[in-house]
Amino acid sequence: MAPVGATARAKVNLYLHVVGRRPDGYHLLDSLVVFADVGDRLTAVPATELTLAIDGPFADGLGDGSDNLVMRAGLALRAALGGDTPGAALRLTKNLPVAAGLGGGSADAAAALRLLSRLWDRQLPPGRLEALALSLGADLPVCLAGGPRLVGGIGEDVVPPPALPPAWLVLANPRLPVATAAVFRERQGPFSAAGRWREVLPDAAALAAALAERGNDLAAPARRLAPVIGEVLDELAALPGCLIARVSGSGATCFGLFADAAAATRAAERLAGRRPPWWVAAAPMLTADGAD
Numbered sequence: 001m002a003p004v005g006a007t008a009r010a011k012v013n014l015y016l017h018v019v020g021r022r023p024d025g026y027h028l029l030d031s032l033v034v035f036a037d038v039g040d041r042l043t044a045v046p047a048t049e050l051t052l053a054i055d056g057p058f059a060d061g062l063g064d065g066s067d068n069l070v071m072r073a074g075l076a077l078r079a080a081l082g083g084d085t086p087g088a089a090l091r092l093t094k095n096l097p098v099a100a101g102l103g104g105g106s107a108d109a110a111a112a113l114r115l116l117s118r119l120w121d122r123q124l125p126p127g128r129l130e131a132l133a134l135s136l137g138a139d140l141p142v143c144l145a146g147g148p149r150l151v152g153g154i155g156e157d158v159v160p161p162p163a164l165p166p167a168w169l170v171l172a173n174p175r176l177p178v179a180t181a182a183v184f185r186e187r188q189g190p191f192s193a194a195g196r197w198r199e200v201l202p203d204a205a206a207l208a209a210a211l212a213e214r215g216n217d218l219a220a221p222a223r224r225l226a227p228v229i230g231e232v233l234d235e236l237a238a239l240p241g242c243l244i245a246r247v248s249g250s251g252a253t254c255f256g257l258f259a260d261a262a263a264a265t266r267a268a269e270r271l272a273g274r275r276p277p278w279w280v281a282a283a284p285m286l287t288a289d290g291a292d
Helices: 069-081 104-120 128-136 140-145 180-186 204-212 219-225 228-237 261-274
Strands: 004-021 027-047 050-055 087-093 149-153 157-159 168-173 244-247 254-258 279-286
Touching (some): 004 140, 004 168, 027 104, 027 168, 050 069, 069 087, 069 104, 069 128, 087 104, 104 128, 140 149, 140 157, 168 228, 168 261, 180 219, 204 244, 204 254, 228 244, 228 254, 228 261, 261 279
Parallel strands (some): 050 087
Antiparallel strands (some): 027 087, 027 149, 027 279, 168 254, 244 254
């Protein structure tokens, strides 16, 4: 049987405010999340057991896959569906940098939940799949949604934003992993107010202006842990056509917002030529839920 596949697209936080902290230590967030049309690829074929193989340019350091979040998601879904659920041979092609602020592991696991539900032709009741996703990680619910979302709580409050205009993203990572937990521990200062808006923005320039009034509360602690992030931001901001440059998530990946494909593609080529060790990609920002 030919494999079925799903794409685990890069998750980008256009803004990210830390608005509080629960008694159990989990931080409360307000963020606008979008997905860039670039990511990891997951395929599956029916099998007796559930297995995972990993390849791709960023496969090094991920081990044999036995403790990968994709495997944990598959095992959890299989258990929730019942003991007669078959297995699957999964293959993850890791195209995104690891520990990069792009939600890669969570996006991979969310893709596994979607893919295996389709492969096995079995669905959990409404709400159960989302609850299972949240039990695996705070980023999984928005990655399961797969399109632009306003995210609140610790990640469980996921709602569509006002319609977003077409735009392109240039993603840049200096090939330096940054641990999200370490960035949260490094965060200092008061909590921020929520930054949500209700109006529909007409174009990418208006989106950049709205983002300029907001920020990423994890950017400063990420830069203290990895000062090279400042260089990435400076390089992006200096590119012709860049409307705004920001850190995504907890870093070290940063993004530049561009109005169109031509400007973003030229900018990505220029940045890749200037900083050849860095991972650089230009991709459209998805303004609707992406298909697998």
